[in-house]
Amino acid sequence: MDLTLIVVLVVVLALFFDFTNGFHDTANAMATPIATGALKPRMAVGLAAVLNLVGAFLSTEVARTISGGLIREGDGGIQITPEMIFAGLIGAVCWNMVTWLFGLPSSSSHALFGGLIGAAIVGAGVGAVDFSVLVSKVVLPALVAPIVAGFVAFAATRLAYAITRDPATGRGLGRGNFRYAQIFSSSLVALAHGTNDAQKTMGVITLTLIATGSQAVGTGPEFWVIAACALAIALGTYTGGWRIIKTMGTGLTDIKPAQGFAAETSTAATILASSHLGFALSTTQVASGSVIGSGLGRKGASVRWRTAGRIGVGWLLTLPAAAAVGAIAALLATIGPVGIVIDAVLGVGVIVAIFVISSRDQVTSGTVVSEVDAAVGAVRTPKATRRNLKKKRQAAE
Amino acid sequence: MIDWAAFAIVAAAALVSASVVVSLFAFGLRLLNVGRGVDADDSPGAIETTASGSVSVVPAQPEGRPRWATFAAVICFGLCILAVLFGIYLIVPFFHAS
Numbered sequence: 001m002d003l004t005l006i007v008v009l010v011v012v013l014a015l016f017f018d019f020t021n022g023f024h025d026t027a028n029a030m031a032t033p034i035a036t037g038a039l040k041p042r043m044a045v046g047l048a049a050v051l052n053l054v055g056a057f058l059s060t061e062v063a064r065t066i067s068g069g070l071i072r073e074g075d076g077g078i079q080i081t082p083e084m085i086f087a088g089l090i091g092a093v094c095w096n097m098v099t100w101l102f103g104l105p106s107s108s109s110h111a112l113f114g115g116l117i118g119a120a121i122v123g124a125g126v127g128a129v130d131f132s133v134l135v136s137k138v139v140l141p142a143l144v145a146p147i148v149a150g151f152v153a154f155a156a157t158r159l160a161y162a163i164t165r166d167p168a169t170g171r172g173l174g175r176g177n178f179r180y181a182q183i184f185s186s187s188l189v190a191l192a193h194g195t196n197d198a199q200k201t202m203g204v205i206t207l208t209l210i211a212t213g214s215q216a217v218g219t220g221p222e223f224w225v226i227a228a229c230a231l232a233i234a235l236g237t238y239t240g241g242w243r244i245i246k247t248m249g250t251g252l253t254d255i256k257p258a259q260g261f262a263a264e265t266s267t268a269a270t271i272l273a274s275s276h277l278g279f280a281l282s283t284t285q286v287a288s289g290s291v292i293g294s295g296l297g298r299k300g301a302s303v304r305w306r307t308a309g310r311i312g313v314g315w316l317l318t319l320p321a322a323a324a325v326g327a328i329a330a331l332l333a334t335i336g337p338v339g340i341v342i343d344a345v346l347g348v349g350v351i352v353a354i355f356v357i358s359s360r361d362q363v364t365s366g367t368v369v370s371e372v373d374a375a376v377g378a379v380r381t382p383k384a385t386r387r388n389l390k391k392k393r394q395a396a397e
Numbered sequence: 398m399i400d401w402a403a404f405a406i407v408a409a410a411a412l413v414s415a416s417v418v419v420s421l422f423a424f425g426l427r428l429l430n431v432g433r434g435v436d437a438d439d440s441p442g443a444i445e446t447t448a449s450g451s452v453s454v455v456p457a458q459p460e461g462r463p464r465w466a467t468f469a470a471v472i473c474f475g476l477c478i479l480a481v482l483f484g485i486y487l488i489v490p491f492f493h494a495s
Binding site: 055058059136144148149151152153155156157159160163164166173174175177178181184188191192195258261262265266268269270272273274275276277279281 | 400403404406407408410411412414415416418419420422423424426427429430477481484485487488489490491
């Protein structure tokens, strides 16, 4: 087995996963400011990309504990091979592409865990996975994250509206100005995302380098790994997963500036609390819960539960689906180098196919603002045709 | 299996901090509107302050608006800025590395 080829494949695929992670999660920070017009779409994704790039360089703590005990490795456990990581990444990337196609915000970490678990089961049997850790670290947090964030956002939205209500007339006072605050709250979410998510890929690449003996056991990520991961996630973020931004910003509920600020502040508060008080929660699930909570908190707003239900189904499927793809890829990889090549070809095929399907109904930066803003843009002055000019002249005379 | 105590602390901390920050900013906006007319609810035309993004340089209405209201609003926004700085402090491990 040519180890260098597999290492190169893993690094390339891991960086592509990082890229999909970036464009998947732009929505977490920037969907609401884009929807309310606090930031122009291109400006918003540019800001998120810069903050992700900066964030990726800030810490390597998470990268050191990537597998988090989920897969029993080390003494008495299983040996993680690069082939298994490769298969797991294929599962994660394929699932990220599918959820992006459907515009579903789903957790990239769950996809990564799922893919690695599937590959581990094929490579080393069901005993390789610690299911109690799986339930307590992945499944239960996925259930409680949107509920907590939703409740916090609901309360914050209620407060924002109650405080800015004019007691005499019951109307709003300066609520449009919540837009300025939105820029700060969403930037915090983007920065927090950068410090966390790029590190998962750094961890995977470092794990591979250690497993193949190219790097000493117990050392942190090399600088080129950090730089490559930071660039990949920033590029992905800038590309902007417009489909997911559309779902989060306008699909779940119609967001006004006060709600957007309440939702992002709740997202930032929940994520920071969870990462510092030891109860890990998924950014995507927290952000989605916050948007729904802010929709429930404003009187007259309605939440589109069908869309919320679709997102929920996506979350339930993320882990098993990525695991299934990872397992199939791992089965193929057991054939040997030929299997790895088949894996790579199939993986690229799926990615290309999804890009082709997605180009049929493109969602771009122009189609993600709320319908009111779109309507304003659509009302144009009549074209300066000869007939219109003639009319104008006649009217002037 | 699952650490419910840690979970409760996270939920409470998130609830309190988000509520406080949102309330502060909302009070700031409310105070800036003391003695001022009602705006059209959330309409884009309602923006009348600060293109620079810094919230404290809102021009005070020359008449009908008491000084204390502007002062209190600036304090509210200042506390919000402190909250953002604390958020950055929490995000960047360099500041609180053990």
